[in-house]
Amino acid sequence: MLRLAIWDMDGTIVDSRDVIQTAMTRAFEVQGLTPPPYDATRRIVGLGLRESCQILAPDDLGPERVDALVEAYRDAFIARRTDPDFREPLYDGAIETLQMLRDTGWLIAMATGKSRRGIRAIFEMHPLESYFDTIWCADDGPGKPHPFMVEQAMGALGAEPHQSLMIGDAIHDIHMGRAAGVRTLGVSWGFGAASELSAAGADEVHHTYATLAGSLGQFGQA
Template identity: 40%
Template sequence: MLVVFDVDGTLLDSQHAIVASMAEAYQLNGLEPPSREQVLAVVGLSVREAVEAISLDRPDHPIDAIGLAFKQSFNARRRAAPEADPLYDGALDVLKSLAAREGVLLGIATGNSRRGVDRFLDTFGVRDLFAATQCADDAPSKPHPAMLLQAAAQAGVPAEDMVMIGDTTFDMMMARSAGARAIGVAWGYHPTDRLLASGAERVISSFGELDTALGFGPLEVRAPAAAE
C-alpha cells in the first residue's frame, strides 16, 4: 500500500506563512490583499491556479506577477525561519510508524514546489521515509490525478492500492480521479462536510485515528536488512 500525504494543512501547519505571503504578493502589485478565508480556500492548488481562483472576478489582475511575488515571499519566510511552521501533533510519529509497517510505502503529493518539498523533507529529517514525492513542478495542479498516478508509478504500486491523506477538497477529488482511496483530516483548511462531499470515505480528527482508518491492526515492523 502507498499512503500519500498532502503537506500544507495536513502534515504542516503553514497557514500563517501562506496567508501573509499571499497578502504581500497582492500588496507588492498595488492590489488589495485577499482575506484569510479566500487564501485558505485555495490552499492545495498550485500557485498559478490559486491566484487565478482568488482573482476570478478581476481579469485585470497580473496573475503571473502575483504568483511570482508569492513564491518569493513564501520562500524568503521559509529560509529565514524553516521551523516556524510546525508539524501538526502526531505527524512525525505517524510517519515513522507507517514507514515501519510491512508492505507500506509513503508518498507526498503537494501543490508546493520541489524547492519547498526538499526544504520540508530536510527541515524535519524525513526524506528517507518517502518512496515517492510529487509536487507542482512535476504535474498539473490538483485535483488533476497526475500527481497521484505518478506517485504510484514512482513507488511501483497500482493506483487502487493507494490512499490519499489530505485536508482539502482538491485532495479528495484528485484521489477519486486517480482511482485511489481518500481520507480527509479535520484540522486543515477545508471543513469536514466539504471533504465528505468531495469524496472522502471518512475524515479523521487526529493522527491517532489513521491506523484504524487505513484498516491496520497491530504494527508489523519490517525486518532490518541483512548486513553485507
C-alpha cells in the first residue's frame, strides 16, 4: 500500500525555539517595538513570515513598518545562524523515525513555513535531505493553514488523502491537514500545546517519537 508521511519542520523535526524567539525579539527591538513574549511567538510559528509579523505587531503599525519588521527578522535570523555557538538540534528520535519510514517503503514529504533558504540551512546542518521525496514551503504558494502544500505533496507523489497523513507541532499544521482531508498527527514537543492540538482536531497527539513511530507503523494496516 502506498503511504505518504507529510512533515512539518520547525518544532517537529528541528528544535528551533531558541533561534525563532531570539530573532523575533531582536527584530522588534531594532524597530523600537516591545518584543512579544515566547507564548505569543510560538502561536504564529508555521505561518508565513509577513503574516506572523503582522499578527505580533501593534495593530496601528502600517504596512511599511511591517515590511521593515519582516526584513529585521530575516537579518536577525541570519545573524543568529552565523554565531559560533549556534545550535539548532534535531529532536531525539527524528532521524530514526525518518529512517524507519524509508526502510518500510513510505513516501516522505515536507510542508513547512520555512523559505527554501531556511530549508537549505537545515540540510547543511543535518543529514535530512535524502529522506524527502518532495518539499513544499513558504516560497511555493499559499501558506498554512491553506491545504495547498499538502495537496501539492500528494499530487507530486501520486498519493490520495486516505493514504496520507500530516505530522506537525502547531495548530496550523492540523488545520492544513484537515483541510486537505488527511489524517493529522500532532506532536507536543514543539510550539503547540497538546490541548491546543486536540482542540484543533488532531486525530492523535504524541508526546514522544516512540509513540509516534508506533502509530506510523500501524497506519494502513487495518
